[in-house]
Amino acid sequence: DVKVTQSSRYLVKRTGEKVFLECVQDMDHENMFWYRQDPGLGLRLIYFSYDVKMKEKGDIPEGYSVSREKKERFSLILESASTNQTSMYLCASSFVIGEPYEQYFGPGTRLTVT
Amino acid sequence: KNEVEQSPQNLTAQEGEFITINCSYSVGISALHWLQQHPGGGIVSLFMLSSGKKKHGRLIATINIQEKHSSLHITASHPRDSAVYICAALLTGVTGANSKLTFGKGITLSVRP
Numbered sequence: 001d002v003k004v005t006q007s008s009r010y011l012v013k014r015t016g017e018k019v020f021l022e023c024v025q026d027m028d029h030e031n032m033f034w035y036r037q038d039p040g041l042g043l044r045l046i047y048f049s050y051d052v053k054m055k056e057k058g059d060i061p062e063g064y065s066v067s068r069e070k071k072e073r074f075s076l077i078l079e080s081a082s083t084n085q086t087s088m089y090l091c092a093s094s095f096v097i098g099e100p101y102e103q104y105f106g107p108g109t110r111l112t113v114t
Numbered sequence: 115k116n117e118v119e120q121s122p123q124n125l126t127a128q129e130g131e132f133i134t135i136n137c138s139y140s141v142g143i144s145a146l147h148w149l150q151q152h153p154g155g156g157i158v159s160l161f162m163l164s165s166g167k168k169k170h171g172r173l174i175a176t177i178n179i180q181e182k183h184s185s186l187h188i189t190a191s192h193p194r195d196s197a198v199y200i201c202a203a204l205l206t207g208v209t210g211a212n213s214k215l216t217f218g219k220g221i222t223l224s225v226r227p
Binding site for chain 1: 121145147149155156157158159162200202204215217218219220
C-alpha cells in the first residue's frame, strides 16, 4: 500500500513563527503536492514538485515556500505564520510516468495560528 | 464559474438507500478522480477513470466524456459511508510532470441509521 505520512496531525503556532510541515512518501513517486483545505473553498494547490529540487507554484503560493532535497520528502514552510494560514494542510504524491497519475494523500495537518 | 462542479453541497440518505453523487465539468479532461474524506480524516482515493465504469465493492463510478459528467453510486448505503466525496479532474494535455488536479468543492453525505 502507498503510504504518505505527515509530521503532525495537529499543530498550534503563534503569529510570526516560522512553521515547517513535512511530508514523506514511500512509493518512489516523483510528484509531490501541498494543498490547503478550507470550508466552502475545497482543496487548493499551494506548491508542487515533480523532481528533487524542482518546484512549481500552485494557485495560492503567497506566504509559503517549499523544499525538496530528497525524493521521498517534501516540506512546506510558512516563513512568518499569520492567522489567515489557519487551515488543514494536505500532502499528496503520484507517479510522473504511468497514467492516470492517481494522487495519494496523507492524513493532513490541522494548523492553528493564534 | 468553477471548472468542476458538484451539487448539492449536502446530501442526506437513509441506511440502505441507493445514492448517486454527481460531478460535472466544463473543460476537456483526460481522467476524473473520485476521493473520499471522513470527518477529521485524510483523503482516500476511490477511483480514477477516463472512460466507462469502475466498480469496487458497493461503489460504482461512471463517466460520460461527451456529456462531461461523472457519477459515483453507492449501493446499500451504510452510516459509515458518511463522508465528503470530492471529484477532481485531470485536464487534457496534462503530462506527468504537470499532473495537477482541478477539484470540485465536495459533497457532504450523511447516511442515517
